[in-house]
Amino acid sequence: MAEANALVRLAYRLQGSDRYQRVKSLVRAVLTGQNNPLRLYVDGFMVVLVLASIFGLIYEVRHPEMQFDDYLETFAVSVFALDYLLRLWVYNDAHHIIIDHFEQAEFVDRPFDTWRALHAVFRSKWAYMTTFMAVVDLLAIVPTYRPLRLLRIFLLFRLLKLFRYSRSISEFVTVLAEKRFELTTLLGFLGFVLFSASTAIYLFESHIEGGQIETPLDALYWAVVTLSTVGYGDITPHTPEGRVITLVLIITGLGVLSFFTSIIVSAFTERMPHVKAKRLHATLERRRNYTVLCGFGRVGETVASLLAEDGEPFVVVDPDPEMIDRAQRLGYMALIGDASDQQLLSDIGVATRASRVLCLTGSDITNLYTTLSVRYINKDIEIIARCDKAETEPKLRYAGATHTVLPFRIAGLIAAEYLEQPVAFEAIYGVMTGHSSVMVDTVAVQPGSWLEGRSIDEINISRQQLRVLGVISASQEQREHEGSSYNYCERRFHFRPRKFFHLHVGDMLVLIGHQLSLTHFRETVLLRGKI
Amino acid sequence: MKHDCALVFGCNRMGREVATQLAARGVQITLCDDIEGTVDHDSRHWRYRRVDITSDEELRDAGIGREVTHLFALFDNEAHNVFLVLSARAMAPDLQIIGLSLSADSENKLLTAGANSVIDPYAISGRKIFRVIRRPDASQLLDHVIFGDANLNLAELHVPPDTPLEGRKLADLDIEERFNVMLLGIVDRGRGGEFFFATSGVDHRVDRNDVLVVIGASEAIEVLRDYLAGGG
Structure with missing residues (x-):
């Protein structure tokens, strides 16, 4: 009972501790966070470590007495082990599970079952440990069997986030699964051919003088090499019977290979639109x-x-x-x-x-x-x-x-306008559609911009071949020196403001002029604003 | 303004829309339909008439070559429009013909057939949507000035042949300050009758038959019109 009490108290302590939560969320962010800047460094370090340990493995093949390599290996394994444990730790919150169990027990007035709670914790952690990536991680740090270290290459997959392409891989698997019937038929046929060919060659060639086939494994090896049209030539038939079998096997092999290829190709062609759509989704996911x-x-x-x-x-x-x-x-x-x-x-x-x-x-x-x-x-x-x-x-x-x-409404309006005043309309229509080089554009007065508080006269815009059509202000109030102004869409449009009209934040200058002048003006405003 | 009389061919959505807009501006409208067209009736805004466009006689009866000043070829069928434009152009060289284009390549065919201008509602809408996206404020304001019934209007002012201002420099006249209008540009007969934007920095001399394009309040524009005629 005492250890049950201690466990529950510990769970509550962790729950209540700000520092524990902070540290855990920091570790979680660094190891698994999507956009954590620190994660980039950690991942980079791990990539270097993985590469170094793999190169160490290659180097060791020829230089088994290297001391340095052992140090590196020890270091790498400790880092990987630490990484593994930390990941296991931040995967979920064990104290939550214990508290949940405790509170449930309290609620129905039943004694708190320590083992059941611990079992639940273990089950949740086990769920992580049996994920593909966690298994790879674990195998990569098991030091007993050295070639198993090659599995660390899978760590690169995780670190370089190559698994975001796993959807394409699973797509490949789906394609194969769809053609299950054709593929099993083919496989059955293939097994039959290989079995009969290797049996036959074994029967004809194993006992002859100078023959290269000595065991059934040799026969099977020879059959596969021949059927796949690879044909190393390390084992060749020596009897006329053997040669006939070879001829049949090669021709069958051609058929099987082309059949196999056509199954895969047609499956992919059928899936192509789907794959494309998936890829598009993936591309879109990175856009905003x-x-x-x-x-x-x-x-x-x-x-x-x-x-x-x-x-x-x-x-x-x-x-x-x-x-x-x-x-x-x-x-x-x-x-x-x-x-x-x-x-x-x-x-x-x-x-x-x-x-x-x-x-x-x-x-x-x-x-x-x-x-x-x-x-x-x-x-x-x-x-x-x-x-x-x-x-x-x-x-x-x-x-x-x-x-x-409304396409037809606009077209009707344009037709009517065109009929009434063709010249004016042609001119403004060019401006509106961007067909002519002269444009109408707005420049907003941002807080802290050079424009803020300036009068129209000070901006001295006519030097740049620009003209102020007006100023749109957010509020509807009248202003001094404004000339004529109109209410428009809950805002106020000051048409041709006078020289001493002062610009406020939130105003919008409506300018007419050549595209070049407009671009130039924008740049000047930005530049002057910074000084 | 001279009395306009327009023939609108095509009793579809586009035809009705154009007819409504024109009628609202006081243009006398006859809405014509092809011989196979759906039966429509006269309305408050327009007269309805059935015309066989393959018959020159019927077209002439409808007023082409006589009182009709504008013709709109707004059939949904591209071939019909081209045929109509071609026939009308042959009959009346001075007629203003406006064609409807619903596909990318029919615009050129209509222009070749003799249309003065081509309306492509889909392309126009596409551009309009783009403007709404890129320059929402400028676009809204211009729409307001041009199409809306705001106090501000876009207007073209023809300089009368007997104007007292002939030969004066535009800059000396100081039209913008005196009449509180924005001079958008001018069609300068002295420079080959082309349209020049006022922002191009070239000073123009006022000649008879020049056209000034201005934006301003309706009253201001009327005052300016009188002034150009020598009444101001």
Whole structure:
């Protein structure tokens, strides 16, 4: 009873101790943390150690008397053992299990069973010890059988994070598993051929003078070498019967090999789209703030080409394989799938890593459904949806679209505008679409920027061939020297502000000018802000 | 403004949208449909008419070559549009023809057939979406000025032939300060009738038939228009 008490007290002490928790979480972060900077050094050190011990092993083959190597080995094994124990330690919290057991016992008013609690602790640790990586770790430090040290190469796998490619390996296994029937048939056939060929050659050649086949193992070895068309030539048939068997075996071997290859190749071809999708997911997992483009029609394609030109990362999703094929040919990341599928959406990171979803299919129903699904799993993401019918627009807004785009409405407006004032429209349209070199762009006044508190006159922008169309301010209040101003979308637009208009933080300068001037101006503002 | 009269071919979503927008601006609209088209009715905004586009006579009856100033070829079918544009161009060399392009390569065909301009709603939407992504504020503001019913407007002002300002330098006129407008650019007849942005730093001389493109409040633009005509 006394040791049970001591154990429970110890568990509570650990639970209550800040220092213990801190140390444990630090060790855990260093050994297993995803983005811990210290982990990089620790892993680097381990890689060097593993390589050194393997090279030591190679060197030892010829120089068994080296003293230095033994020291290195001892050191490496202690480090690996320490690593192993620490990993075992941080795998889970044993004191939690003991406390849980104790509290359960208290709850139902039963005596605390020390052995059951310890057994549970052991079971949880055993679960870690039997994982593939832990077994490899353990084998790598067992010093008894030296060639087993080669297993340390597996440590490199872990250290270099090569296991993130394990999905491709498991993919390979799945492919093989899918062709189980063909492969077992082939294997059966192969066994039959090898068995009969090696038996025959043994019967014909083992007793003759100068024959090279002396044991059944020789016969089997010869049969495999011949069948695989490797043919070392260290064992050759000497009797006419043996030669006939060889001829048959070689031709059968060709058949078996090509059959085997074709099974594997066809299995992979069938799996290829799946593998590609997996790889795409893996690529996406390392990205942040990308755009998900649903629907690769004409609108989608236009947006995609503009985004690609701008170097903005995006992924195309479309249910039509032809469209996806087209997108892939154009060099975009693309995925076959229904964008309203919840599973697919979370797989491509809409809930976490994507920053924007574009719903651009030709069907308002699909766009609405996609918008709703996306909004359901991510409250903050930006959604831009296309709607062909004007009546759908409020519904899309209601479903959670941040912006809506109506292709036919815009085109109608443009047609009308074009009819009324073709010159003005042509000019501004060029500006809007980026077809002309003159652009309209905004420059925000950041806190601490050179622009803060300056007047329009001081900025002296006309020297750079730029002109201030106006200033958008966040608040709606009037300002001194502002000229004419208008309320606009809950903000205020000061059109052509006067010379003494002062810029505040949060204002946005709207500038017209040549692209070069705009870029130059941005750079100057940034530079001056730093001084 | 002179009285515009437009024929809108194609009784689809695009055709109706264009017809509605034009009607809202006081243009007299006839919405035409092909002979196989769905039956539609006259509405408050437009007259409805069925026209066999393969018959020159029917096209002439609809007003091409006479009072019609603008023709919109907005059929969903590319071949129909090209055919219509070609026939109309042959009948009326001065007609403003605007075609609808729904695929990447139909734009060139329409222009070759004689369209003055081509509208591609999908490409336009694509670019618009890109603008919303890249320059949300600038894009929103421009949309507001151009399409919205804000106080600010985009306008083009034609310098009348009998203007008293002929030969004066733009910089001397100081239009921006006096009328509180932003001069976006000018179509300068003295320089070959091309459009020049005001930010290019070249000073222009005002000639008859120049076109000034300005952004400003509606009243300011009206005052400026009077001034150019010599009334200010």
